[in-house]
Amino acid sequence: MAREDFNDLLWFLAVAEERSFTRAAAKIGITQSTLSHTIKRLETRMGIRLLTRTTRSVSTTEAGERLRKSLGPRVAEIEAEIDALMELRDKPAGTIRLTLSDHAYHTVVWPKLSTVLSDFPDIKVEFSLDNGFRNIVEEGFDAGIRLGESVEKDMIAVRIGPDWRQVAVASPAYLEKQPLPGHPQNLIGYNCLNMRQERSGGLYAWEFEKGGQEIRVRVDGQLTYGSSFPMIDAAIKGYGIAYVPEDLAEKHLASGELVQILDDWCQPFPGYYIYYPSRRQSLPSFKVIVDALRH
Structure with a gap:
């Protein structure tokens, strides 16, 4: 079935659950005639009757009931996942992956994060401790923490610690x-x-x-x-x-x-920075991390 025909299935599901073209049309926000035409088109395309219509009621045929039972849970699962993703936009939640050295972790990062993470139980932080330079985009990290002189130029960088030597x-x-x-x-x-x-x-x-x-x-x-x-x-x-x-x-x-x-x-040099692609800024969970670390 073509991707643009998925709406037809959703509209069928609305009619099957409401058992009424009138209520289903109001729920979707379309006219009853448009909805009726769409269901007829779907039945014609599939070559099978999905709904039994009378002057007083609408019910599913055996094939329509099978489709409803198969389609309903999948749509509900997709809607639940979308709702969960929308929550990530509105509240601090989800996993943040960081690459950093053990020195940065022990001296700057953990002392700061340990005082705030208990207030945000839905934020999970994964620390990858190593002293090498990582490509955070290719390797799936949300951010890296390195000395200021080592930060890639195309990244947003926020200072999180003092100069040291x-x-x-x-x-x-x-x-x-x-x-x-x-x-x-x-x-x-x-x-x-x-x-x-x-x-x-x-x-x-x-x-x-x-x-x-x-x-x-x-x-x-x-x-x-x-x-x-x-x-x-x-x-x-x-x-x-x-x-x-x-x-x-x-x-x-x-x-x-x-x-x-x-x-x-032995001269001092710029201390640690957290650096990341610009698209990470919009996540509330990531903002919590950056604000907590900011020097």
């Missing part, structure tokens, strides 16, 4: 074995804790800046990680120099478990 740290015991590196390039001769980029597979080149001079150093060492968090413990235990977010190292620097080196080469 990476710092080079090591244990006092490790640094006693050899002189402090006075320049980032000197790190090449040290045992350093590497970070592997999950998506590209390459090792992260440590980035330093001083007086307008930018340097990227590819270090080497015994241990390689996919997250900054375990690097702190390895550095405390003397396995080498780690290059980690400053907030992860602060308490260990204060306690003396770690020592910071090359401080004047």
